[in-house]
Each structure stands twice: as C-alpha cells, then as structure tokens.
Amino acid sequence: MTPHAPASPLKVAQVATVAISVTNLMKGWPNFLREQGFEVHTVCSPGPGLDEFARREGIRTAHTIEIARRISPLADLVSLWRLYRLFRRERFALVHSSTPKGGFLGMLAAWLARTPARVYTLRGLPLASTRGLKRRILWLCDWLTMRAAHRVTAISASLRDEAVELGLAPPGRIIVVNRGSSNGIDVERFTRRAPAPQSEARQRWNIPPEALVIGYAGRIVRDKGIVELHAAWQRVRAQVPGTMLLLLGDPEPEDPVPPEVLGSLRADERVRMPGWQSNMVLGFEAMDLLALPTYREGFGNVLLEANAMGLPVIATDISGCRDAVADGETGTLVPPRDAEALAAAMLTLVRDGALRSRMGNAGRARVERDFRPEVIWRGLLEVYASVLPAGAVDRAS
Template identity: 35%
Template structure:
C-alpha cells in the first residue's frame, strides 16, 4: 500500500521549486499532494494541488480560518507523512497535523526570518518557531549553519534535526546549469543588447533587491570600485522590492549609473551567470544559498558575506571568498581581489563547478530524500545523524 505524503508551502511560487522532487517521490511509490495558496496565472507542472489561502504576514482571523481548513483537509486525507515548509505554512501545518494525529510531522526550515528583525516581531517569530518545532517530529534543515543558528537560539532540540546530504532544498540540475548547455550565439546577442563588451568585467547578482539581501552594500561597494576600474559593470537581475526597501539614494544609483545594468526577473538565470566574472552574494541571511551554487555550477566564483546559509555554499579561497557580514569595505576588497587576480579567479571557477557536482547534484539529493522517507514509520526510525553527510 502506498504511503500518503502531503507537502505544504505558503506560496505557489515555492511549490514550483519542489515539483521535480515531488514527481520523483511519486515515481517511487508515494502518493503526494502539495498544499499552497493559489495563483490562477501560474502553471504548476502537473502537481496534485490543494489550494489553501496561507498569508505570509500575521492575520489572526484569517490564520484561524486557514488552520481549520487545513485541519479538515488533513482529516479527510489521513496522510502518513506531512512536510510543511516556510514560516506560515510550517506553523499551521504542524498545528493541524498534531491535532489530526498525523504520525510523522516534518517541518522543513528553509530560512530563519527572525535573524534580521527586532522588537515585538522578533519575539512573535521566536515563539511561533519554537511552537512549530515542538509540534513536529522532525525538523529538516537545509544547511549546517542554519542548524547551528536554530539550536544556538534554543528553537529546537538537536536530536530532532535532520539534514539531507550537504543541504539545499532540492539540489541542482547539473545539466541545465552547465556552461556547455548555453547557446553561445544567443549569449552573444544578449550581451550586445545589454551593452556588455568583451573587455568588460562583470560583477553579477540575481535575486530580490532588498535591505536583507545586501543590495545597499553591493551598490556602494560597486560605486567605489567603479571609480578605480573603468571596465567594470554591475549586472543586477531581479526586482527592487518595496518590502524591506533599500535606501532611496541607492535606488537612484541603480537607475542612473551608466555601468549598472538592471534586468527584471528571469526564468533563464544560466544565461546571466554566463555573462558574469564573479557573483556577489552579500545577503544578511539565507536558509541555503541556491543562487550561489547555481553561479558556481556555471564556473563563476562567489564573494559572499559570512552569514547563515551562505558560508555553507562557498569554500573560502577555493570556490570564492567569504567576507565579514554587512561590511562594505570587505565586500569591495573581495570583489577587487577577483578583478586583479584573473588566474586565481579562473581556478576558483573550475573548483566551484567540481564542488557543486560533488555535493549538490539534484539526482543524488532526491535519492537521499527518498531514502529518508523510506525510513519513516519503522521501529528503528531515523534520528538526526542518519541522513547527515
């Protein structure tokens, strides 16, 4: 008899990150459904879905209503395993699963939002995080540093913690993220459109542009470097967000600096990584730095802050550089090191591809996820150390 697994996330966008893993688990003997909020314009890659209206921010009335809907849904489905990710879905999923008596309740921690908030909001997030972990049977973390942060803050007992291999949500498609997979003629045309010359040195970034993502520090470090090096350009791929905004003067610089190239969100990041000589990753915190391993798979070394989730993805002085947190001068110096040492940078790029292949290949990660699920419910049920690398 097939085991039933329900995987819940707050956002429909997050559902797209896990669709390949879901299909792999389905092909190996599980019935899987995904719970998330609804976006009628989004294509869900053939996932079996239940739309429940999770909201990212706290809304007591709606959250209680959502909890009741989720409880009824789990009561009807009677799953063997539930796995809920992201803060709101994680909390409501663990509460509903506990009330429903679901035997295996996995909370997948993808990033600790409370690291960069203060005051009452931080207290609320700490309380809900502790409750979510308490009501789970396993807490699945996606990096070593995230585990240390959670245990160090006394949010979870270490014996509950599980990590799949070296970490990540779903590993990386090594065939897609490969320099050999890029159409060079198309890449040349894209560079011409963006006015990137063969002599240019391109510092790149892909992701949301917010305070927490270190966009202020990146813009200011680049501005300093641009006064010293006339051939450098900053390629920013993503959207400038109003939530957690960057400083207005830096928004102005992004829009007016003649050597900053701003591109909107893309579904083909591999082409933009191929334009970069170094990837800047000055985020204040991550669960795991997916864009970091994407860049490295494309032979691009990374310069990132020594923050949660980032330092797990870069081997300092081998695949990139780790610099002090929130330090504009340190970021500037790390990027300049990449500019003035092309041989070192090239070797780091080669090392980076090998590092990702060895540790984050999606096929390997998915097999380890399946191995973990297959142990659940046995008398010798897995403990934290079982699946760790």
Template identity: 30%
Template sequence: MTGSERPRVFHLITRLLKGGAEAKTIATVCGLDDYAFTVGYGSEYDSDQVDRLEREGIATKQFPLIRHYNPVTTVPAVLSLARYLRREEFDIVHTHSTEAGIIGRFAAALAGVPTIVHTVHGVPFADDRSAFLNRFVLACERQAASYTDRIVTNADVIADDYLERGIGRRDQYTTVYSGVDLDAFADAEPADDLPGERPRIVMVGRLADGKGYEVLLDAVESLDSFEGSVCIVGDGPLYESLTTEIEDRELADQVCLTGFRDDIPCVLAASDVLVLPSFREGTPRVITEAMASGLPVVATDIAGIPEQIEDSENGYLIQTGDSEALANRLETLLADAELREQMGRHGLERANRFSVPTMVEELDRVYRELVGEQVGSTGSNV
C-alpha cells in the same frame, strides 16, 4: 495506508513563487515516484509554477489565508488547514518556510496527521528584523518543533543555530543540501543580450528585503576605476525603489535591473562574479548554480553559505552589511582573471554534493524512515 498504497504526502509552502525554496519543493515532488503528492500554497503564487506541477500530475491546493507575516489570518488559517488535513487523511505533512511551517505544523497536529516534517530553508531570525518579531517567531518555532518528527535543514550550521535557540532536539534534525541540476549550468551557452560590458558582476534573487541590495550598491559606488557592469536579475516588491535608487546614485550606466529571467544558466555563463550580500539565507541555490557555472562567489558568512563557500578557495565570505569588504573583494576578483578561473575550478569540484539526485535520494530516505516501511526501490526518476 495499506501495503499496496503509496504514502500520501502533503507539502505546504507559504508562497509558490520562483525562489529557491519553491525549486527544492518542486524538484522533490517531481523526482519521487513512490508517493502521492499534493502541494499546498498560500495567497501568493506564480501561475507558471502551479501549471508546472499540474503538468507533472501533482495535485495542488491554495490556502488564501496563509500570508507572509500576517498574524491576523494565522488562527483562521490553522483551523481551515486542519479541517482539510483531517478530511484528506495524509500520511505525511511536509512544511516549508516560516509561516507555512508554523501554520502547517499546528494544523497537522490538530488534525492528527501521523508524521510531520519541516524544512528550514533559511534562518528567519535576523538583525534587520524587529526584536519583537524575532521573539514571536522563536516562540512559535519552539512550540511547532514539539509537534515535528523530523526537521530538515539545508546545512549543519542551521541545525546548530536552531538547537542553540532551544528549538527541538538533536535527534530531530537531518541535513539535506538543496539540489541543483548541475549539468544545466556546466553546459550553458552565455546569454548574448545582457546589458553592459565584462567583467560582469551578477546578483540573482527575489527583489525583496533582506537580500542586501543596498550593500551591493554601496560597494559599487566605492569601486575604483570599475569599467565592467552589474546585473541584478530578478523581480519583486523592491523593483521600482531599486530602479529609482540606481538612478539617484547615478549608477544607471553600470548597474542594470534585468527583471525576471528563466535562463539563469545562460546568465551565469555570461558573468564573471556572483555576489550575494544577504542578511538572511539558508543554503542558497544560486550559489550552487554559480559554482556549477565555474564562477567565484562573494557572499555573507551566514547560515549554510560557509558550507558552500570556502573562503579564499572558491570565493570570499564577508560580514553582513559590510559594503567596504564587498568592494575590496570585488576589486581583487575583477582585476585578476586567473584568480577568477582558479576559484571557479574549485567551485566546480565542490558542487557535486549539491545535485538534485543526491537531494531527492536523501529526502526519500527520510520519508522511508518515518513511514517505517519500504515503498519501492529508489523512488527517484531524476
């Protein structure tokens, strides 16, 4: 790279779907002008996301051998990616998520890429995964960290967790909170087509293992005299099984699956409480979105969530799998509109640290430090 050229940065993510990790990645490459970005992704992708990147002038590249927790294709994926990286001569490789983070960093080291960055979007070690898988991922993360110049986490507690597990060194870590377009949520008009009555409990996310949907259903079953509704917003592999389970539990009159919606600000504006009883997370964007919408949140006390939710101030924290605690907190909030409003105000005050401009500026600073030269002024167009 000469002084007149923009640094060439390659982002790699396992799946280019419509989740929080993808949103953060897309906001980064669309928000920084002083770099030439390419976004790589594995076998699973959403064509709308690819089209959006290409409309923004961001190059894309699919790597079909990168698959979600598929060890059979891991070595071929590393070799294929290394050949590509060696040919393209990127200045920085920036990986995201567990599989792409391991494959991408091994390949970048093999290809001799000058600078390697990895973002941890969520802690991959969880009680609901097998002990063998946790040990395998831990071994890979420790090795990959030795090739990594900077490890970006969504919360300080995630960096502490990784260091306690022997992953990398303290000086490798930087915390950059996931950014959200706060204005889009503060100014949203409530959706008028959501099923059920208010007060409305809402859960937004991919319908996949680890999100705690069964914990929510257990809690709803135990609620006394609940006359509101529950909307589960999102799509994914659990859609059919959740539909069946809701029917089998005879909860269909109160609990509805809406499928994927692209108007989440309007959905949150038409809701009263956000729940997120996940078993594993990073620093979930949907919690920031709920804060920006003025909603109280009930979520599990894991990863970066306590850096978003101050217990009893803008929501409640519960332990993973504790449906009784979730039900108790929901009963408290559903019975007290004034408390919901008060917690919502506290959430609005805390949301500013999670804005897109702040996130982009901090990632720009990371790149500048690693590249070792100035590449423009602020580099931000958000």
C-alpha cells in the same frame, strides 16, 4: 528499489507558503516520490506556474490555500482552519512543510489533524534579522513548528547550529541531509554553453563583450545587502572603468531599499536591472562573478548555481552561506554589512582572471561531487522511512 504503481499508494502533502517556493525549491522531488510509489499532493497559495509544474511532476492535486507571508493573525487563523480541514479530508500518511509561514501553519494543522507522520524542513530563520516583540513571536512560531514535527531537517549545518543556539531545538533534534542545500543543483541545467562575452543575455541587455560583469541574483531588498552592494559598487566602478553591475531581481515593498540607493542604481549607465529571470542560466552566462551580500540565508542556492556555471562567488560569512561557499576555494566570504570588505573582495576577483577561473572550476567540481539532487532526495526518503510505519517506504516502492 524498483519503481511500480502500488495498489494503495502512500499519500504525502508538500506544503509551502507561496507557489514559487514549490515550483523553484521542489523541482524533481515530486516526480522522484511518484516513481517510488507515493501519491504526491502540494499545498500553497495560488500562483503562476503551479498547474504546469503539477503536470510536469505528476502531482495528483495541487491544492491552493491563501497563506500570507507576513504576520496576519486573522488571515493566519483562516489558513490554519483550511489546512486542518484539508488534512482531515485527505488523510495524508505524511505532511512535509517548509518555508516560515507554510512550515508553521502546515505543521500545526497536521498536528491538530493527527496526521501520523510530520516532517518540517528549516530553510531559514527570519527572526535572526528582527528585534523586540516581532523576534519573540517568530521564535515562538519556530519553536512550536519544531515541536509539532516528528522530524526536522535543515538545509545547512550552520542553520541547524544557529537554531540549536537559539534554543529552538536540542542538539540532535535537527538533521542535515548529506551536505545540505534546498533541493540539490541540476548540473546538467546549470552548465555554461557560451563564454560570457558571447552570451545571448549580454546582447539582450546591451552589455559590451569586453565588459567585466559583477552579477547579483535575488530580491532587490535591504535584507539581501543591496545597500552594501551599492556602496561597494561605487568604489569598484571608480577604480576599474571596464566593469558593469548586473542585478537580476525585483524590489519588494515589504523590505524596501532606500529610494536614493535604488534611484542611483537605476540612473547608472553601467548598471543593468532587467528584473527577475525565469531562465537564470542565461543571466549567469552574462556574468564573470556573482556577489550575494545578504544578511541572512538558509543556504544560498544561487551561490551553488553560479558555481555550477563556473563562476566564482562572494558572499557574507553567515549561516547558510558558509555551507554554500568553500572560502578561498570556490569563492570568498566577507563580514555582513561591511561594504569595504565587499568592495575589496570584488576588486580582487575583478583584477585577477586566473583566480576567477580557478575558483569557478573548483566550484563546478564541488557542486558535481556533493550537491546533485538525487543525493538529497534519497536522504529525504530515508527521513520519510524513519517516521512512517516500518516497511511502508519499501511497500510503496
């Protein structure tokens, strides 16, 4: 297909809950669609970086509508009404929504507005870590979202299987594009440019060149396994004096880590907590391995990013992480909520430099082979072609 500017481009809307989901999970995708002849719009809550992202990606309009991440009936009804009005006014040919709240409200509003083509991307299942009434409410929201969509894609095969097991959709209703992932991995960007001891980040964060650094990148919340990571770290630091722990992320009040755990980490002279970094490449360059002991994950993109940087990874054996990690080849999977198993895996990699190198190299090769963004984009374009009128995608491009 040769890109050119059609007389009447197909209008598509990409909907997410918050701005960071658009700017982080959709890099390159709007520009790819634009090159195929689509007119691309985004819809999400206001947030930093959105205008610059829109300019860089050639987005026609970055619409902002407040969408609450937490369950908030009144605010959610207001958001639904505003989305409905936007979709009726703009008359998009296709609405593609993702992330839990943005996905639900986006699909429901598109269905109410009779948008002719509706695609939903399942990025995670928050209900998996909830109980009681909240779990039933989240189940119903996910079920309605998938019913309102013409096509449902999941970012990992294990996430798809879990959704089917939960009764959210019948087998065959949810597809996985290629081998999954949120948006592929930019291997040119995630390339190590300096050995860990010589990295700029180590100098910035006062990490000695000779230290062996265990890294973590993500929100500092209970749901990400920070309690278990802290417990495992206590065992590692006692047995291997030259190790340090680097945590890249910020705490969130919605799912707080116990104060005593957070206080212990902050007081530890061998722990660095510089907060979330806009340039994660620098953070990865300071690490020797990455641990992600999360309780739930849609895919675990950070695991692939670390692999692309030549780092071995440790993750929990749950949906999403199973797809991101080739167990025993590019990293190690451990049972969730098991601090002892996590510590054992960390100690194994800390003590075996050859194993770290072998897993890191295998991880880089796997990312280059299976997870380039262009592979995901071409697969999603085929999904669009399956729900748009026959020949519409070819005419657009």
